[in-house]
Amino acid sequence: MRVSYFPGCALHGTALEYDESTRAMSGLLGVELCELPDWNCCGASSAHVTDESLASGLVARNLAIAQKQGMDVVVPCAACYSRFKVGEKEALAGAESQKLNFRILNLLEFLITSGLRDKIKEIKKRPLSGLKVVCYYGCLLVRPPKVTGARNYENPKEMDELLGLLGAEVIPWSYKTDCCGGSLVLTRTDIVRRLTQKLLDEALEAGAEAIAAACPLCQSNLDSRQEEISREAGKRYELPVLYFTELVGLSLGHSDAGKWLKRHFVDPTKLLASKGLI
């Protein structure tokens, strides 16, 4: 199976392990990810708050490239995904209403709608048994539902089901889509710390040993802020935050898994080793 792939800037930079684990997982599943040639910024970081037409233009160009490729586009980054979906709406509503000849899918959607989830189950090597994890979707993956078309935008379940399928002990919690402060990451770090700490606290209270994430910004907020928060709170936070693709890759027994895990601020290796996963 071949699909178009839009990694966006994060997956080429701060979230390299998200990119690598996504590619690794796809490889094992027999999916060829065809990176959009000459893609540009999706417009998520600053364009859409400063210049509406620039934001539209950036997405439109990416969509035009994808249209040429004519395959479903998989967008792992939640922010890029959101911009793409907005772009799709705009294209449809524009003067020359343009229907796209491909679907825009986030990774979880892709795995489910393509039936790959069953394949993952089939080829899993190591069950994630005993790993207590909460799934954190963040806001942009599902919201606003008018843009994403998500049905369960208050209580998404796709990641829970996927990791459950791989044997993880997925703990239900109420904060799957709460804000991590992503858009204030550079301007109001105080708010980001407060929101992130709340999420960490709730995950710990629920009994989680790790958080599984599906957005580079969420992951980096939750992972990298723990030290500052620890200093501020006077209590130690050390909760591994992993991309769900890393867990899938681990379970499918991909040989590169160790490499991805090294890129985290909070070291997950001790936890994963204790579960016999590495």
Added chain:
Amino acid sequence: MEKATGHQQEKVEKTGAVMIVGGGVGGMQAALDLANSGFKVYLVEETTAIGGRMAQLDKTFPTNDCSMCTISPKLVETGRHLNIQLMMDSEVMKVDGQAGNFRVTVRHKPRYIDISKCTGCSECAQVCPIITPSRFDEGMAQQRAAYKLYPQAVPNAYAIEKRGIAPCRDACPTGQRAQGYIALIREGRYEDAMRVIKEDNPFPGICGRICNHRCEDACNRNLVDQPLSVASLKRFVTDQVYQQSYLPPDPLPYQYEEKVAIVGAGPCGLTAAKDLRKQGYPVTIFEALPLAGGMLRVGVPDYRLPPLIVDREVREIIDLGIDLRLNTPVTNLDDIMNEGFKAVLIAVGAHEGRKLPIPGADLPEVLINTKFLRDVSLLGLGIQKDPSGSEIRDPKSIVQNRHVLVLGGGNVAADCARTAVRLGAAKVDMACLESRQKMPAHPDEVKEAEEEGITLYNSRSFKRVLDQDGHVAGVEAVKVTFMEFDPEGRLNLETEEGSEHVLPCEVMIFAIGQRAGLAFIPESAGVGITRMSTIAVNPNTFAATRPGVFAAGDVTTGTAFVVEAVASGHKSAASIHRYLRGEELEPAPQPELPVVKLTKEELQERVASGDVRVATRLRIEPRPVHQRKSSFAEVSPGYTEEEAKAEAARCLACGICSECLCCYYKCGLGAINHNMVETQEEVQVGSIILSPGYQVYNAHLSQEYGLGRYPNVLNALQLERILSASGPTLGHVQRPSDGRVPKKVAFLQCVGSRDQSHPYCSAVCCMYATKEAIIAKEHEKEVEPTIFFIDIRAYGKGFDAYYERARKEYGVRYVRCAISRVVEDPRTKNLRITYIDDAGEIKEEEFDLVVLSVGMVPSASTSELAKNLGVELDPYGFAKTDSLTPLATSRPGVYVCGVFQGPKDIPETVAQASGAAAAASEILSEVRGTMVTRKEYPEEREVKEEEPRIGVFVCRCGNNIGGVVNVPGVKEYAASLGNVVYAEENLYTCSQDTQEKIKKAIEEHKLNRVIVASCSPRTHEPLFQETIREAGLNRYLFEMANIRDQCSWVHMHQKEEATSKARDLVRMAVANARLIRPLEEQTKGVIKRGLVIGGGLSGMTAALGLAEQGFEAVLVEKEGELGGNLRHLKTTLDGKDVPRYLEEVKAKVTRHPRIQVFANAAVTDFSGYVGNFKTSLRVGLGGSSREIEHGVTIVATGGEELKPKEYLYGEDKRVLTQLELEGLLDGDGKRVEGLKHVLMIQCVGSRNEERPYCSRVCCAEAVKNALTIKTLNPKAQVTILYRDMRMYSHLEEDYARARKAGVRFLRYEEDRKPQVARRDGNLEVIFYNPVLRENLSYYPDLLVLSTATVPADTAELASMLKVPRTADGFFLEAHMKLRPVEFASEGLFLCGVAHSPKLIEESLSQASAAVSRACTILGKDQIQVGGVVSVVDPEKCAACLTCVRVCPYNVPVINKDGVAEIEVAMCQGCGICASECPGKAIKLQHFTDEQILAKCDVLLEVLSDVLQGEAV
């Protein structure tokens, strides 16, 4: 009388019947009104019982009456009414015709229980193994598939919930009710499970082992995790049951003479033999082998199917009385026919194995599958010769220590291979044409074969067997690249060139299929054979080409599975039966049920709600390979009991009812019929009323609140069930997660109301949340309720007082904040809510339980209903109506009431229902009484002079009483009591046939008193009274002893004591029965004229209604002009022209020939009773007096707008009331043009200490006027200062419209009212705004006061009519919920603002309702009075006035003789006066002191005997 109209009108032949759709409280009320005023009623209800939502509720606001207690009498009355025909489980499909004469097509869904036979004894539910979430308890409890909706349900009959055929059953050729026996396994009822299996399959032990179980492939559980292990569960049942030693069945009797011969004792022949024998035919089986069982016995190896199992199951059939002739090969079919058999079934199976026609196939080491396996089996039994008589060559000697190759990929091939392993072959291989995926052998079979060391060669074709010195040396094979059998069974094959290779072996077994041996059928026999060497049969009838000859099983189809043989055995037997009985040979078509295919979404929801738990199937580990390979012992050990129950519990019960027939066998009344089908019926009616009600908003859609996700979040209806004493927790307030009493309970208002998809207010939630908070607190003191709300809409009569009481007396906390989400504490399962408090601070608070106050949405079926009827709906699915015709739908002759018209509470629904009844009957007034049935009774027997001759009928109520109380003993005891001349016991005393028995007994034994010892008089007394009346006895000569509800049910585990108590109860009943006397009912005439007091909108509407119904009306108005408040209104919120409407109505009233209007008139005197009132009037300015005689009285005295004394009203002409503003807006549009700012203040004179009620209409009036201003002058600013915007129901949309139009709504607080002053010639309004938390000041051009509605001064009138008023001066109805338009005294009604403030459409509905209620009296020529009433002994009366004071109906008066007099026609028989009268001058007939004392005496007499006995 024809109405004179300008244009030609076609005369419609009218029908005096009305159809009502929906059996909730509205439907019932309309039905009763219509039936009681002379119309036939068809009440169509889609569920199994009437009662609707109200039956589900616990208490009702604002009186906290028990909902069930209030509705129950209505249920009974509706259910028993002679002229109300209940159509349960039914839907309206189509309506043709026009108003006055509709033809309605009604669809009746099958209920599977005959209502006319069912007595509601519950035994079917007791034996039903299927558990399903209870709909009535909103999923909070479980019910059985056979169920009664709720204990008091009417009709008192069970129903079976059947969704369709479970896919497992559908997939099975024999239609095994797998879901049924699986449920029975879960319950540990193995004998029953066995019966269910044997219903369709006589070989459970066999099929439990070797069936290819297509049921499992079809199982819906596949969509969740893994299918049920159906086959293993079936085997488990046989393991359990066959543990017991075999008891041969009694041979069956013969019904018919025609002998049937069956050739072949395999599964097909045996199945057919059993069926035919059970039908009563003599059956003979001819079997060539020395033993019965066919392939099962000699074709399936023992390690898969132990012979003991086959033997037992075969024996069970033979022992029914079948002539089995073994070792009897049939050589010629004609021989059998000549022996006198009338029909022959050929079921010889397919026992002849085949070889491929390739070179070397005749070598001595080339074996054939069937012979190989048969030889192993026969030798195992010590049989040395095969059926042809030749010596068997021991297969073991051939394969032992040799390399064996089996050609074939089916189950038989695997059997041969695995048998060879067990016989000691050195190596065993299998080779076949098919690829691994396409191999016909079951995957488990292949897997186990491989485990046992067998090598598989797939996709090979075979050229020749290699011959080495006359012995097998191997097979030459080629690789297959493509293979397919065409529909004719021909093989299309492509092989790879040059792929020839050798599969070495020393012994080869062909296992490539079998066919029948048909040598015994020569061509001359006249039985056709197909090209495939099978017998040609008609696939529906199994008839061969020769009459009387049938064939079934493998012999007609080629090799198939056991289940197919069984299925064809059943079908061919049925066909033979039809043949022998000379019936049409083709089977009759069966009722078709859908196959239940659950969707992934539905299952996900069930998983989410906890109804289904994800769990893979319990695997049975086969015995270890090393054990297996050396023995023929069974491979699979089967489930243990614990495992089987756990596996059975995984069943999703797809079909709901599984047709296990447990109920059918249990029911002693023959009421169960699983073959019921849907039927249609056409009904002729004159008009139609729609009252399909509502369902609560599905709050699962508002995921932010977590219903279904967090266990401690409930919807309000679920809480109602929890609060209900008959609910899942018996009224104990418990939270679902841990059963703990919740301390802090949060109610979230407006869930599914006032939002983007439901822009209306659901009208009742504020009040029901308040009520639930109060009741929860009453049940458990520690509950601390908090209600999070937007506005408290306590707008109805007595609501505000109730709300205040909740706040002040019960400490219910109200927080004004709409909550955006609920989160859960994962450990405690408590719920956290974030809100903004009074101080504007964001707070997070934890609660133990969260209740979602879910709104109302139209019932799911209503859009379909509306479509079928051609009735228009609004965008949200409610019926489209307008404010001046609130009861009419868009289709003439079709009316509406209840929530379908718009969200509303119970009293408004009831009022609207009566109103709709009036509207529906108005167009049918000339055919009133033409379709009703009147019952004719025989003359009453005179028994006064007779000695009491008592008959006692003791009921077993199935097992309900009989299982606890010793009923025969009680019957004997009853017979021994004085005056009892006859006693008997019945299985169900209320069943139809028992009524006939009672009547016969009355006649035969000259009974003059009848006692039934059974259940509650509440439900059953009227039935038995009717029965004895039909037998010529006065209906009061009946007495009841409640030995069920008050005895066997409560003392279920104390059988002896219960029996003793039952005896006591019967003895008391007998003591009472000796003293009961026949009571006479008198008839009184009815004056067919109504008096209406008050000439406003309500009064005019009522008078007009009465007149249109064909009765005379007298309308009394105190002013000189009709119209009342309507004269001051110019428009409605939906834009109607009120003045024009008023003129129309006035014209109709004044011109109507049956209406007499008295203006400037007042009532001066009032007397009489229902049907016969006399009223004196003072009429006109001159004051002449008039006397009116009338049968009913309608009070419509109205009210008026308060002229306030505050806010500078009357001091500054810029300060107006709303009505004054409305006049201004209408009269002088120019005045509006110049306005810059209009400010309105709500609740002026309402909701304060002086008038603690809400005036209800002022919010709507303010919004209406604000919108008018905005329309006339969009620049003008309009500000409304309010406390709560009470824009209930559809008014909410107008509220939103006003906000959109720019009207400003600002809240003020009750204790910080706005201050109004004049400053520099301007009006200044200063008020504190709690949202901004600061004072605001405005300088409006106009200040408009929304002042209270105050009732007319009716003190004098109320005392003349002797009817009560509320503290606020409004008239008080008989019952807040169910009798909203009538007074407790009969014949007196009220409507309109006299009842409480209301809008035009509400007054219209109520006025029509009053007419409808009045017609139930005026529609009769005479009324029955008397019976159970109080009578005064004038000799004893001291005129102390006690009775006058205590009577709640104001009936007793001191007459001109100076003693109390109780008018028979008015007395309600409550008995309060009789019990209070100090002089014992009053007695209540049928409940005399003498009777009560006699009952007590006989009770205590025996007690004292006992005590004495102890003393001795």
